[in-house]
Amino acid sequence: MNTATVWLRARSITIGSDWRVCEARIRRSGRRCCSSSPFLSSMAYEKELAAAKKAAALAARLCQKVQKALLQSDVHSKSDKSPVTVADYGSQALVSLILERELPSETFSLVAEEDSGDLRKESGQDTLKRITELVNDTLTGEGLNGFSSLTTNDVLKAIDNGKSDGGSVGRHWVLDPIDGTKGFVRGDQYAIALALLHDGKVVLGVLACPNLPLASIGSNQTHSSSNEVGCLFFAKVGDGSYMQALGGSTQTRVHVCDTDNPEEASFFESFEAAHSSHDLSSSIAEKLGVKAPPVRIDSQAKYGALSRGDGAIYLRFPHKGYREKIWDHAAGSIVVTEAGGICMDAAGNPLDFSKGKFLDVVSGIIVTNQKLMPSLLRAVKEALNEKASSL
Ligand SMILES: Nc1ncnc2c1ncn2[C@@H]1O[C@H](COP(=O)(O)OS(=O)(=O)O)[C@@H](OP(=O)(O)O)[C@H]1O
Numbered sequence: 105m106n107t108a109t110v111w112l113r114a115r116s117i118t119i120g121s122d123w124r125v126c127e128a129r130i131r132r133s134g135r136r137c138c139s140s141s142p143f144l145s146s147m148a149y150e151k152e153l154a155a156a157k158k159a160a161a162l163a164a165r166l167c168q169k170v171q172k173a174l175l176q177s178d179v180h181s182k183s184d185k186s187p188v189t190v191a192d193y194g195s196q197a198l199v200s201l202i203l204e205r206e207l208p209s210e211t212f213s214l215v216a217e218e219d220s221g222d223l224r225k226e227s228g229q230d231t232l233k234r235i236t237e238l239v240n241d242t243l244t245g246e247g248l249n250g251f252s253s254l255t256t257n258d259v260l261k262a263i264d265n266g267k268s269d270g271g272s273v274g275r276h277w278v279l280d281p282i283d284g285t286k287g288f289v290r291g292d293q294y295a296i297a298l299a300l301l302h303d304g305k306v307v308l309g310v311l312a313c314p315n316l317p318l319a320s321i322g323s324n325q326t327h328s329s330s331n332e333v334g335c336l337f338f339a340k341v342g343d344g345s346y347m348q349a350l351g352g353s354t355q356t357r358v359h360v361c362d363t364d365n366p367e368e369a370s371f372f373e374s375f376e377a378a379h380s381s382h383d384l385s386s387s388i389a390e391k392l393g394v395k396a397p398p399v400r401i402d403s404q405a406k407y408g409a410l411s412r413g414d415g416a417i418y419l420r421f422p423h424k425g426y427r428e429k430i431w432d433h434a435a436g437s438i439v440v441t442e443a444g445g446i447c448m449d450a451a452g453n454p455l456d457f458s459k460g461k462f463l464d465v466v467s468g469i470i471v472t473n474q475k476l477m478p479s480l481l482r483a484v485k486e487a488l489n490e491k492a493s494s495l
Pocket residue numbers: 186217280282283284285286287373374375376377378379380401402403404422423426429432
């Protein structure tokens with residue numbers, strides 16, 4: 105865990121005239137969408153959740169193996185200059201294979217981050233062989249003998265299953281095979297994030313966080329006294345959010361921190377300053393009256409930690425020009441909303457996962473509990489106005 109060293113000064117909050125608007129927006133948010141969903145039966149999506157947990161846990165096994173022995177030759181650069189490793193590809197192939205096997209009756213649609221383009225080039229052949237070995241070793245290691253030894257072509261096909269565009273009709277799985285690849289390469293936090301969309305709404309989500317301690321990484325709550333790491337968070341619409349140890353079976357229901365006092369609230373943000381403006385979140389936190397320093401960790405592990413009350417707020421403000429993708433928020437958002445939290449864009453709109461692979465948001469994404477959201481929205485508005493007038 106990385107924390108800034110500077111403590112923020114508390115400051116009084118101006119109560120703006122948009123209080124009622126904020127409350128109305130919260131009522132219109134994803135949480136209300138969930139509770140009025142036609143898919144609310146607690147029996148719904150049970151086999152899908154079981155398959156998703158199995159797939160994410162197996163992918164986590166593969167990633168742990170690679171992170172332990174990460175070789176420079178395992179890390180590559182994509183066309184947008186972001187890193188990708190053999191574990192990103194291997195994790196995507198495994199999840200795709202497991203979902204297809206566990207849910208044979210589904211018309212399979214998967215929207216996933218990686219594609220096989222670079223692996224099909226001459227220069228990608230050694231990497232492809234290494235990925236194929238990793239996938240085969242992980243399946244055999246788990247005694248999953250239903251898969252006879254996969255060929256490089258099988259692996260390419262499994263990766264490219266993830267080429268769906270998603271959308272507002274039908275079922276689409278959404279996968280980030282390693283969210284937080286930079287954290288993964290650094291040896292820090294990362295997550296395997298898998299969600300299911302049904303008619304544009306997130307109906308289930310699983311977050312495997314192999315390096316997240318079972319004990320709280322926040323200031324006051326303890327889930328376990330051990331130093332053990334590896335958490336699996338999962339949620340189904342209308343059914344609450346749960347956490348279990350990766351590889352364990354005892355599940356605990358989790359809830360977001362319910363404080364209404366910003367002075368007791370700590371906030372999460374991206375570890376990478378290039379992914380989210382640390383200056384802006386510091387200004388928002390100061391306006392809100394948050395005293396604790398930011399907790400900076402990679403990936404949707406932030407949503408997992410927030411869902412169990414390790415902190416109370418997540419602020420994400422990408423720099424100009426960046427477009428958010430659905431796989432970076434789908435699983436995390438349902439894990440937090442089913443734990444009692446709210447995810448919105450910086451203008452107070454619910455997140456809309458129905459528009460394809462991009463998640464178009466106004467300015468940024470903010471996540472907190474129901475009590476703090478109105479004042480958080482006011483602080484965000486004030487900070488964004490200040491930033492605009494200083495340009
Ligand atoms: N320029 C820029 N701006 C904003 N966001 C970006 C940017 N570049 C990448 N990404 C996405 O950030 C994902 C990593 O999540 P975080 O930002 O929460 O983690 S981190 O602390 O920055 O590592 C990361 O996810 P992965 O690619 O799956 O690792 C990206 O989807």
